[in-house]
Amino acid sequence: MNISTWNVRGLNDPIKVVEIKKFLASNNISVVALLETKVQEKNSSKIQKKIGVGWQWIMNYEHSPRGRIWIGWKHALVSVQLIQKTEFCVHCHVATMNGLFDTIFLAVYGLHSVDTRRPMWREITTFSSIVNCPWLVMGDFNAVLLAADRVNGNAVTEGETKDFNSCIDVAGLAELKSCGSYYSWSNKGQGNLRICSRIDRAIANALWHSKFVDAVVDYLPPGISDHSPLVMSCNIQLGGGSRPFKFFNYMADHVFFLDVVTKGWDVSCPRGGSMFKVWTKLKAVKQGLKELHHKDFAKLDERIEGLRADLGQIQIQLASCPTDSNVQQSERECSETLKKFLHIQESAYRQKARIQWLQVGDSNSKFFFSAMKERIARNSIDILYDDSGKKLSTTQEIHEEVSSFYKQLIGTAASSLMGVDVGVVRKGKQLSAADAEMLVVPVSDAEIDAAIKGIDINKAPGLDGFNSLFFLKAWEIVKADVYEAVREFFRTRVMLKQVNNTSVTLVPKIQNASKASEQHLSYSGT
Numbered sequence: 001m002n003i004s005t006w007n008v009r010g011l012n013d014p015i016k017v018v019e020i021k022k023f024l025a026s027n028n029i030s031v032v033a034l035l036e037t038k039v040q041e042k043n044s045s046k047i048q049k050k051i052g053v054g055w056q057w058i059m060n061y062e063h064s065p066r067g068r069i070w071i072g073w074k075h076a077l078v079s080v081q082l083i084q085k086t087e088f089c090v091h092c093h094v095a096t097m098n099g100l101f102d103t104i105f106l107a108v109y110g111l112h113s114v115d116t117r118r119p120m121w122r123e124i125t126t127f128s129s130i131v132n133c134p135w136l137v138m139g140d141f142n143a144v145l146l147a148a149d150r151v152n153g154n155a156v157t158e159g160e161t162k163d164f165n166s167c168i169d170v171a172g173l174a175e176l177k178s179c180g181s182y183y184s185w186s187n188k189g190q191g192n193l194r195i196c197s198r199i200d201r202a203i204a205n206a207l208w209h210s211k212f213v214d215a216v217v218d219y220l221p222p223g224i225s226d227h228s229p230l231v232m233s234c235n236i237q238l239g240g241g242s243r244p245f246k247f248f249n250y251m252a253d254h255v256f257f258l259d260v261v262t263k264g265w266d267v268s269c270p271r272g273g274s275m276f277k278v279w280t281k282l283k284a285v286k287q288g289l290k291e292l293h294h295k296d297f298a299k300l301d302e303r304i305e306g307l308r309a310d311l312g313q314i315q316i317q318l319a320s321c322p323t324d325s326n327v328q329q330s331e332r333e334c335s336e337t338l339k340k341f342l343h344i345q346e347s348a349y350r351q352k353a354r355i356q357w358l359q360v361g362d363s364n365s366k367f368f369f370s371a372m373k374e375r376i377a378r379n380s381i382d383i384l385y386d387d388s389g390k391k392l393s394t395t396q397e398i399h400e401e402v403s404s405f406y407k408q409l410i411g412t413a414a415s416s417l418m419g420v421d422v423g424v425v426r427k428g429k430q431l432s433a434a435d436a437e438m439l440v441v442p443v444s445d446a447e448i449d450a451a452i453k454g455i456d457i458n459k460a461p462g463l464d465g466f467n468s469l470f471f472l473k474a475w476e477i478v479k480a481d482v483y484e485a486v487r488e489f490f491r492t493r494v495m496l497k498q499v500n501n502t503s504v505t506l507v508p509k510i511q512n513a514s515k516a517s518e519q520h521l522s523y524s525g526t
Contacts (some may be wrong), residue, residue, distance in 0.1 A: 001101045002028050003094070006229035007035040007109070007140040007200065009421055012043070017050050019224045024051070027220075029232050033107035037067040048072070056080070063087040068109050083204050085210040088120045091127065101234065103208065105133040110142035116157060117143060128171035132305040134208035137173060140200050140231060151183065153195035158294065159403050173203040179383045179514045180219035184228040202232055210301045217384055219512065233393065245286050245465035249457070250347045251293065252473040260288040263476045265481075266272055273498040274484040277399060282464055282482065294375065300345055309340040385514050389456065405516035448486050463501050
């Protein structure tokens with residue numbers, strides 16, 4: 001599913017119409033918002049027919065005589081239902097015919113001054129209070145969000161960014177991950193006279209980010225406009241790979257947590273050493289925790305939105321009959337359930353965000369959500385470009401490009417290696433006989449206990465997804481086998497292959513990294 005917004009800066013030139021038609025076809029666009037068309041209403045149908053008969057259109061001529069916003073869609077693939085039009089926003093419901101993609105889409109065009117943009121910010125924040133489903137907001141905001149969003153020209157001031165930042169904070173919106181050019185507009189000036197800024201953006205609410213985790217926005221070259229077209233790509237195919245297991249801390253407080261651990265730990269392991277037995281038992285526990293999570297915590301954001309709606313309806317009912325004890329009880333139960341799931345949501349956001357410096361008592365779900373989305377954006381690569389400029393979007397293409405790039409960097413193996421000069425080593429500092437003896441003393445239970453307690457509760461020692469909090473909470477059940485597995489390692493000096501894995505992660509060197517050369521390697525594991 002590809003959705004695009006593009007400020008085309010006029011659509012009366014036939015050459016622009018041809019270029020836009022090619023752009024829509026080459027990027028497989030299903031829904032597009034063309035901004036600042038400058039087309040009179042009487043000429044709109046003629047231009048739309050040139051774009052293609054497979055497109056249907058919604059326009060806001062009632063509020064803007066120059067056709068400020070056109071929304072088009074391929075009616076054979078997508079259904080679009082209008083919700084609301086204004087001078088600077090068009091709200092609609094977008095759904096694919098196969099039912100795999102469903103969202104509220106808001107196309108925006110911000111006016112050119114701080115004061116004239118304020119009605120747009122109010123409209124977005126007002127709409128956020130009633131939307132309870134995935135919500136995507138895209139377009140030309142004509143406003144910068146950060147100090148780094150402009151090069152040359154006037155320095156970015158707090159007065160420019162304050163309203164935009166306040167809007168996304170109140171509305172609970174966060175920017176989608178992006179690639180391509182960082183800046184979305186330029187004045188086409190020469191040399192130091194060229195001013196560039198990032199005024200086109202795609203932002204979305206928590207439900208969107210939770211449902212469409214692989215969505216990415218590509219900032220393409222501006223072509224016939226001074227604005228870059230934004231293309232939001234979202235893989236909605238069925239049968240994608242499963243996510244790695246991750247132990248969430250709130251699971252440890254579940255009433256059946258220890259029962260699930262006990263059941264998994266009791267599985268029979270007739271073969272293998274102590275470390276293999278621990279690995280096998282953890283696999284069984286993992287399966288049980290997955291089932292428990294699916295039963296009681298799946299679709300957490302949707303549950304919370306549903307509980308909010310239920311509580312609102314109950315309180316409306318209570319307003320008309322405030323002394324009804326049954327309705328009072330329903331309000332109390334619904335409110336307590338909502339608070340419980342809000343605490344769970346905050347715990348999940350905090351853990352995913354990996355923010356270490358906040359205290360346990362701090363509570364700011366919006367902050368954790370924003371930090372979590374920033375981290376997810378860093379930890380996935382959905383689009384790359386090769387050296388020839390070809391766009392790579394499938395998993396296979398990205399794997400091949402990354403492998404090819406690093407194979408070119410890796411040198412050949414040496415035919416021989418220089419041995420260690422024992423004489424030189426002996427001239428350096430050496431352990432005393434007593435200290436050397438201490439190195440081979442069997443590891444004690446107390447040392448293993450101290451090692452486990454010394455790991456941050458949110459850190460996972462290995463790649464199996466179990467953090468240290470899991471072991472602390474289940475220690476009485478698992479400790480005997482863990483003790484023996486650790487001692488087996490020091491005795492045999494053999495690490496089980498399944499445990500001794502390393503994860504190699506690509507981390508962007510720059511914002512909007514789009515090539516393999518703009519990533520560097522990061523290693524994690526046991």
